[in-house]
Amino acid sequence: MVQLYNLHPFGSQQVVPCKLEPERFCGGGRDALFVAAGCKVEAFTVAGQELCQPRCAFSTLGRVLRLAYSEADLEVLILKLESGPKNGERVIYIYIICLRFAPDISSYVLSDDIKLHSLQLLPIYQTGPLTSDGKNLSQEKELLSLFCFFSLPHVGYLYMVVKSVELMSVYQYPEKSQQAVLTPQFLHVITSNNLQCFTVRCSAAAAREEDPYMDTTLKACPPVSMDVCALRIQLFIGLKAICHFKNHIILLTKADPETIPERRGSPKRLLSRKDTSVKIKIPPVAEAGWNLYIVNTISPVQLYKEMIDYSNTYKTAKTQSCIHLLSEAHLLVRAALMDASQLEPGEKAELLEAFKESCGHLGDCYSRLDSQHSHLTLPYYKMSGLSMAEVLGRMDWTVEDGLQKYEKGLIFYINHSLYENLDEELSEELAAKVVQMFYVAEPKQVPHILCSPSMKNINPLTAMSYLRKLDTSGFSSILVTLTKAAVALKMGDLDMHRNEMKSHSEMKFVCGFILEPRLLIQQKKGQIVPTELALYLKETQPGLLVASVLGLQKNNKIGIEEADSFFKVLCAKDEDTIPQLLVDFWEAQIVACLPDVLLQELFFKLTSQYIWRLSKRQSPDTTPLRTSEDLINACSHYGLIYPWVHVLISSDSLADKNYTEDLSKLQSLICGPSFDIASIIPFLEPLSEDTIAGLSVHVLCRTRLKEYEQCIDILLERCPEAVIPYANHELKEENRTLWWKKLLPELCQRIKCGGEKYQLYLSSLKETLSIVAVELELKDFMNVLPDDGTAAFFLPYLLYCSRKKSLT
Numbered sequence: 001m002v003q004l005y006n007l008h009p010f011g012s013q014q015v016v017p018c019k020l021e022p023e024r025f026c027g028g029g030r031d032a033l034f035v036a037a038g039c040k041v042e043a044f045t046v047a048g049q050e051l052c053q054p055r056c057a058f059s060t061l062g063r064v065l066r067l068a069y070s071e072a073d074l075e076v077l078i079l080k081l082e083s084g085p086k087n088g089e090r091v092i093y094i095y096i097i098c099l100r101f102a103p104d105i106s107s108y109v110l111s112d113d114i115k116l117h118s119l120q121l122l123p124i125y126q127t128g129p130l131t132s133d134g135k136n137l138s139q140e141k142e143l144l145s146l147f148c149f150f151s152l153p154h155v156g157y158l159y160m161v162v163k164s165v166e167l168m169s170v171y172q173y174p175e176k177s178q179q180a181v182l183t184p185q186f187l188h189v190i191t192s193n194n195l196q197c198f199t200v201r202c203s204a205a206a207a208r209e210e211d212p213y214m215d216t217t218l219k220a221c222p223p224v225s226m227d228v229c230a231l232r233i234q235l236f237i238g239l240k241a242i243c244h245f246k247n248h249i250i251l252l253t254k255a256d257p258e259t260i261p262e263r264r265g266s267p268k269r270l271l272s273r274k275d276t277s278v279k280i281k282i283p284p285v286a287e288a289g290w291n292l293y294i295v296n297t298i299s300p301v302q303l304y305k306e307m308i309d310y311s312n313t314y315k316t317a318k319t320q321s322c323i324h325l326l327s328e329a330h331l332l333v334r335a336a337l338m339d340a341s342q343l344e345p346g347e348k349a350e351l352l353e354a355f356k357e358s359c360g361h362l363g364d365c366y367s368r369l370d371s372q373h374s375h376l377t378l379p380y381y382k383m384s385g386l387s388m389a390e391v392l393g394r395m396d397w398t399v400e401d402g403l404q405k406y407e408k409g410l411i412f413y414i415n416h417s418l419y420e421n422l423d424e425e426l427s428e429e430l431a432a433k434v435v436q437m438f439y440v441a442e443p444k445q446v447p448h449i450l451c452s453p454s455m456k457n458i459n460p461l462t463a464m465s466y467l468r469k470l471d472t473s474g475f476s477s478i479l480v481t482l483t484k485a486a487v488a489l490k491m492g493d494l495d496m497h498r499n500e501m502k503s504h505s506e507m508k509f510v511c512g513f514i515l516e517p518r519l520l521i522q523q524k525k526g527q528i529v530p531t532e533l534a535l536y537l538k539e540t541q542p543g544l545l546v547a548s549v550l551g552l553q554k555n556n557k558i559g560i561e562e563a564d565s566f567f568k569v570l571c572a573k574d575e576d577t578i579p580q581l582l583v584d585f586w587e588a589q590i591v592a593c594l595p596d597v598l599l600q601e602l603f604f605k606l607t608s609q610y611i612w613r614l615s616k617r618q619s620p621d622t623t624p625l626r627t628s629e630d631l632i633n634a635c636s637h638y639g640l641i642y643p644w645v646h647v648l649i650s651s652d653s654l655a656d657k658n659y660t661e662d663l664s665k666l667q668s669l670i671c672g673p674s675f676d677i678a679s680i681i682p683f684l685e686p687l688s689e690d691t692i693a694g695l696s697v698h699v700l701c702r703t704r705l706k707e708y709e710q711c712i713d714i715l716l717e718r719c720p721e722a723v724i725p726y727a728n729h730e731l732k733e734e735n736r737t738l739w740w741k742k743l744l745p746e747l748c749q750r751i752k753c754g755g756e757k758y759q760l761y762l763s764s765l766k767e768t769l770s771i772v773a774v775e776l777e778l779k780d781f782m783n784v785l786p787d788d789g790t791a792a793f794f795l796p797y798l799l800y801c802s803r804k805k806s807l808t
Helices: 072-081 089-100 202-210 300-314 320-338 347-368 374-384 388-393 408-419 428-441 443-450 460-472 478-491 494-501 506-515 532-540 542-554 560-570 580-591 596-616 628-634 643-649 657-671 677-683 692-704 708-718 720-730 738-753 758-775 778-784 791-807
Strands: 010-015 024-028 032-037 040-045 053-059 118-126 142-151 155-161 165-172 179-182 186-190 194-199 239-245 248-254 290-297 521-524 527-530
Touching: 024 239, 024 248, 118 179, 118 202, 142 179, 142 202, 155 186, 179 239, 186 239, 194 239, 194 320, 202 320, 300 320, 300 347, 320 347, 347 374, 347 408, 374 408, 388 408, 388 428, 408 428, 408 443, 428 443, 428 460, 443 460, 443 478, 460 478, 478 494, 478 506, 478 532, 506 542, 527 532, 527 560, 532 542, 532 560, 542 560, 542 580, 560 580, 580 596, 580 628, 596 657, 596 677, 596 692, 628 657, 643 657, 643 692, 643 720, 657 692, 677 692, 692 708, 708 720, 708 738, 720 738, 720 758, 738 758, 738 778, 758 778, 758 791, 778 791
Parallel strands: none
Antiparallel strands: 010 290, 024 032, 032 040, 040 053, 118 142, 142 155, 155 165, 179 186, 186 194, 239 248, 248 290, 521 527
C-alpha cells in the first residue's frame, strides 16, 4: 500500500538552453548534462542553483539512437555479476535478471499494460571513513547493495539483487506512467502531465548489509517491508522523458501545437511547494512547443525538517502514522549519509545532527506505544545520543483520571539503561520518578532499579518507603531484604541493617547477591567499585562476602580478574599487594573444585603468596577465614601433611601462629594429589633453606620429585631426628633398598665421625638395622654391615635375622 503525504521534494527549476529539440539526454561526470538531437550532441554545465550554461557541442557520424554516461567502476560491477565469461555480458546479464523476476501481472489484460518502459540498476557502495574536511580516506569503493527497478505503465517493482533476488517494494501508480527513474532516496515517475515522487527502501536494506549490529538492542532501522509513500505531485504539460543527475531531475516536455498557449513577456510559473521557491529561467533561444527543464531537488535536511513538522499533527495520537512518517524522514537522512561523496562541506555534520534527532523522535514514538515493537525505543534512543536524563525530560508526566500509565517502550528503555553502566547519575527528582514508575508498572524490578549506580542520588527514605510497600503488598523476597539492608546503611541505621541481615541464612543471602550483583559490585568509568554494603560486610561478615563473590563467579556474573580486582579495591590495596581476603577467596575457589584449567592458576597464586609471606615473615593483614586443617577436611586438593614434616618443623618455635598457618597450607598443597611440583621450583628461591620452614618446603618438593638420596643427606645434616620418620614414610616398595644402600652406610659413617649428633645418629642406626634385619636374608644382611664395626653391637640384629624364618 502506498501512503500519501502532502510533502514536496522539489525546489527551483530552470530551462536548459538547447538549440534543437532534444531526443536523448543524460547526466554524467561531476556537473555535465549531455543532450542529443539528431546527429548533434550538446554539453551543459549544471552547478547548483546557477543558470545552466552551454559547455560545448559536437557532431556525430550518424543519428544518436541512445545516450548513456558510464562510469568504469559500474561496468566492473556488471562483470562481477555475470555468470559466464562470454562476450556480450551486459545483454546476457539483463536477460538473466529478468528471468528471475516474477511480478504478478495477471490482472492486466491489454498488451500495452504490461509493456516495460523503464529498467534500471542502482548500486550502493560502502566507502571508507571520512576525514574532517569530508573527503574519503580511501578512494576504493566496495559494492554494498545492488537494486534493480523496472516499471510497467501502472506498476513498478523494486528488487534487491545481491545475494538473492528479493522483491522489496511494489509501486501502484494513480495514473498511467511513461517513464520512471530510481535514486537512493526517491523513485521519480512521469505521466503525461505529472511528475510524481515516491519514497524507496534502498537505505534500509543497505543499512542491514552494512552493519551487523542492526536490528539489535544497539541499533535499529525502519523495516524494508514498510509501506512506501507518495509525496506531492508536480504539474507539467506534455512530459516525455526524465533522467536523474545528482541533485537534479531533467525533464523533457513537448506539447501538441494546438495546446501551446500564446507566449507573453514573462514565463508562466509552475506549481511548486511554495511560490517563492520556484524560479523559471528561460533563455532567449528557447523554442515554442518543447522545453528541457532542470528541476533542483531540495536538500535532504530541508525535506527532513518539513517531514518532522508534518509529523507533529500526529504527535498526540498513538497511531502508526506518526511512526511511518518519522521513519520516512529517518531513511531520507540515512540515504543521504550513505552517499557522503555528494555532500557539500558542512552538510555531513548537519545530516548527522538530523539523523540523531530523527532517532530521538522515533524513540519518543515507540516509548508511547504499548505494542510488539515497543522494544525499539531502546536502540533508537541509543542512536540519538540522548542521555537518560534528557529522555526522561521529554516524557509527559501528567496524570489522567488520577492514574499514571507507563507504556512498555519507556519501561523497556529505562530498565535496560539502568542495567548498563552508563556513568550517568540521575538527579534526586528524576530518580524518585523512576522508582515510582517501576513501582506502578513492574514492582518486581524495584529492588534491581535501586541497585543501579544511576540511582545513587535517590533519597534513602524514598527508597525505603517503596521497599516497605513491597513488603506490605506481599512481595517479600531475599532481594528486597538485601536492598533494605543496603539502604539502611545509607540511612545510617545500623540496627535496621543488622535486623535485616539476621532474617535469612547465609546461603539465601548468597542467592540474593547472585540475583543482583550490584548490591556488592558496581562499575564507574570502567573501574570496579565496591558498594557501601560490601565495605560493611568486609568488616562484619567477611565469610558471607567471600561466599557471595564465589557464587557470582560460579554463575558467570563476574570474571576471574574482576573478582581479584574487587578484593584489592575493597581492601584498599595496590595492584602488587595481595590482601588476606583475596587469599581467602582463592582458597574458597580451590574448595569449590573449579575446572582443572583454573586449578593450576589458583595453585600458582596461592603458593606464590604463601612463599612471599614466609620469606618476609609477613603475617596476614586480617585473620584467615580457614585454617590448614579446615582446608584439608574440606577438599582433596589440600593433602594430609606427611608425618616426618611435623617432626622436622617441631624443632622450630614460631611465635606467630598465622605464620605457621601459611607454612602448613603450603605444605598441605605440596602433599596434595593435584599440585604440579615442577611448576613451583623456580619460585622457591626466596624461601631460604637456612630456616626450618624453608627446609621443609624444599625437602618436600625434592621428595615429590623422587630425589630421596639427596633428601636423606639433607636431613642427616640438618635434622637427624626426622630421618627415620622420613624413611618410614618414603622408602617403600621399589625404594626400600635405600634403607641399606643409602641410609645404613651414611649413618655408620657419621657415627665414626662422632660429634654432638652422635646419639641421634646412633638411635637412627638402631632403627635402621631393625628394618634391614627384617627385609634381608642373613647372607645379604651380613654383606651390608660395615667391615670395621663392633661385632657385639650388630650381634642382636644378626641373631634376629637368622631366627626370623623359624619365627614365621
